Amino acid sequence: MSFNYISQxxxxxxxxxxxxxxxxxxxxxxxxxxxxxxxxxLTSKIKPLKWILEIYVWLMRGTPLLLQLIFxxxxxxIIGIVFQxxxxxxxxxxxNYAAYFAEIFRGGFQSVSVGQYEAxxxxxxxxxxxxxxxxxxxxxxxxxxxxxxEVINLVKDSSLVYVIGLGDLLRAGxxxxxxxxxxxxLLLVGLIYLLLVGICTLILRQVEKRYSYFK
Amino acid sequence: xxxxxxxxxxxxxRVILDDVNLTVRDDEILCIVGPSGAGKTTLLRCITGxxxxxxxxxxxxxxxxxxxxTGASDRVIGxxxxxxxxxxxxSVMENITxxxxxxxxxxxxxxxxxxxKLLGELGLSTKGDLYPWQLSGGQKQRVAIARxxxxxxKILCYDEPTSALDPNLxxxxxxxxxxxxxxxxxxxxxxxxxxxxxxxxxxxxxVNPIDQNQD
Ligand SMILES: Nc1ncnc2c1ncn2[C@@H]1O[C@H](COP(=O)(O)OP(=O)(O)OP(=O)(O)O)[C@@H](O)[C@H]1O
Ligand SMILES: [Mg+2]
Numbered sequence: 408m409s410f411n412y413i414s415q416x417x418x419x420x421x422x423x424x425x426x427x428x429x430x431x432x433x434x435x436x437x438x439x440x441x442x443x444x445x446x447x448x449l450t451s452k453i454k455p456l457k458w459i460l461e462i463y464v465w466l467m468r469g470t471p472l473l474l475q476l477i478f479x480x481x482x483x484x485i486i487g488i489v490f491q492x493x494x495x496x497x498x499x500x501x502x503n504y505a506a507y508f509a510e511i512f513r514g515g516f517q518s519v520s521v522g523q524y525e526a527x528x529x530x531x532x533x534x535x536x537x538x539x540x541x542x543x544x545x546x547x548x549x550x551x552x553x554x555x556x557e558v559i560n561l562v563k564d565s566s567l568v569y570v571i572g573l574g575d576l577l578r579a580g581x582x583x584x585x586x587x588x589x590x591x592x593l594l595l596v597g598l599i600y601l602l603l604v605g606i607c608t609l610i611l612r613q614v615e616k617r618y619s620y621f622k
Numbered sequence: 623x624x625x626x627x628x629x630x631x632x633x634x635x636r637v638i639l640d641d642v643n644l645t646v647r648d649d650e651i652l653c654i655v656g657p658s659g660a661g662k663t664t665l666l667r668c669i670t671g672x673x674x675x676x677x678x679x680x681x682x683x684x685x686x687x688x689x690x691x692t693g694a695s696d697r698v699i700g701x702x703x704x705x706x707x708x709x710x711x712x713s714v715m716e717n718i719t720x721x722x723x724x725x726x727x728x729x730x731x732x733x734x735x736x737x738x739k740l741l742g743e744l745g746l747s748t749k750g751d752l753y754p755w756q757l758s759g760g761q762k763q764r765v766a767i768a769r770x771x772x773x774x775x776k777i778l779c780y781d782e783p784t785s786a787l788d789p790n791l792x793x794x795x796x797x798x799x800x801x802x803x804x805x806x807x808x809x810x811x812x813x814x815x816x817x818x819x820x821x822x823x824x825x826x827x828x829v830n831p832i833d834q835n836q837d
Contacts, residue, residue, distance in 0.1 A: 522703060
């Protein structure tokens with residue numbers, strides 16, 4: 408494994424990792440708030456809204472992300488909805504991950520006891536004061552471990568964009584491997600994923616620690 | 623003086639409270655006793671605004687008030703819950719000062735000063751920086767009392783103040799309630815423990831389950 412060769416292919420791998428990270432960040436930044444909104448809808452008293460959202464979550468969690476990705480990029484143009492590769496990837500990832508996050512947050516909101524709302528009510532705190540000061544901190548603490556799992560899945564799932572021809576980290580490695588007939592690029596790709604997941608794990612641990620002052 | 627007149631409450635077809643009347647005189651303790659299922663908690667929840675009665679009148683010092691209202695003249699009842707319902711994400715000090723600062727718009731300094739005074743009176747001066755999980759059951763209850771008193775209620779209500787605690791603490795609870803009375807706190811205590819009630823009460827109200835077959 409010559410140092411020369413590595414430094415030769417590294418730029419293209421890093422470029423691929425850049426796209427991987429872009430998809431990772433945009434998906435996280437947009438699917439978490441969307442997931443929270445959907446989770447509130449899932450517990451809504453407006454039945455039709457609740458049913459529609461339940462079907463959405465069921466579809467997203469019940470079918471492979473790969474299928475959803477192919478559906479958005481290759482399927483939707485048949486009925487006239489055309490996305491660029493990158494946009495198609497983001498749409499599929501955000502819709503898919505928001506469904507998972509919605510389920511997680513729904514569970515989180517439900518596990519805060521009614522007593523907390525009642526205590527806030529007799530103290531005359533209003534709805535937003537209650538949600539902001541009492542409910543959200545408790546929900547965040549409850550959901551951090553599950554959100555963390557999804558975040559790590561997302562790092563790896565992002566490699567699925569390969570199938571619609573986006574030049575992510577995995578594709579960069581695969582191109583180099585077939586061109587140069589060596590395992591080195593794929594091993595490097597593996598290392599970079601491990602590094603990314605490692606960084607995520609460290610950050611998540613810090614966040615978890617920040618919330619460990621209460622039980 | 624709190625007066626409740628002609629209070630009625632049913633759940634569906636089941637009548638739980640039928641024409642309940644009660645009076646709590648200033649600086650006195652009224653105990654409501656009765657067997658399980660008699661509707662004690664329901665009565666208290668109506669008075670504290672957590673349940674909506676079917677009909678009935680609430681008067682404080684002769685003036686009508688709405689237990690669910692948020693106006694200054696409606697904010698007259700404080701509650702110590704059976705399992706305390708402290709906010710786990712907030713320190714003891716924050717539990718006590720949250721509502722005074724957010725609802726009564728007290729300055730932080732004034733709220734903290736008052737909280738320290740309450741904690742001192744309840745033997746908790748050193749506990750301000752702790753979180754609820756670091757407290758014993760009896761300490762949690764006293765924090766719940768301080769939290770309620772910080773809102774300067776005219777009446778402090780308890781649901782089963784002895785039931786979530788070690789039986790040895792029964793006397794301690796009685797002493798706290800009696801010493802608050804000396805300090806001029808008017809109190810309403812719901813309990814199924816007749817001995818306990820007789821020890822602390824100035825006035826007793828016995829309630830019994832309504833025989834549904836009679837009507
Ligand atoms: N939300 C509700 N919906 C329907 N029925 C209810 C509800 N809350 C209470 N009840 C019924 O009302 C009756 C009185 O309940 P309540 O909790 O007030 O009794 P209690 O006197 O406090 O009893 P305990 O000593 O066991 O606490 C019970 O038969 C209970 O099943
Ligand atoms: Mg009860």
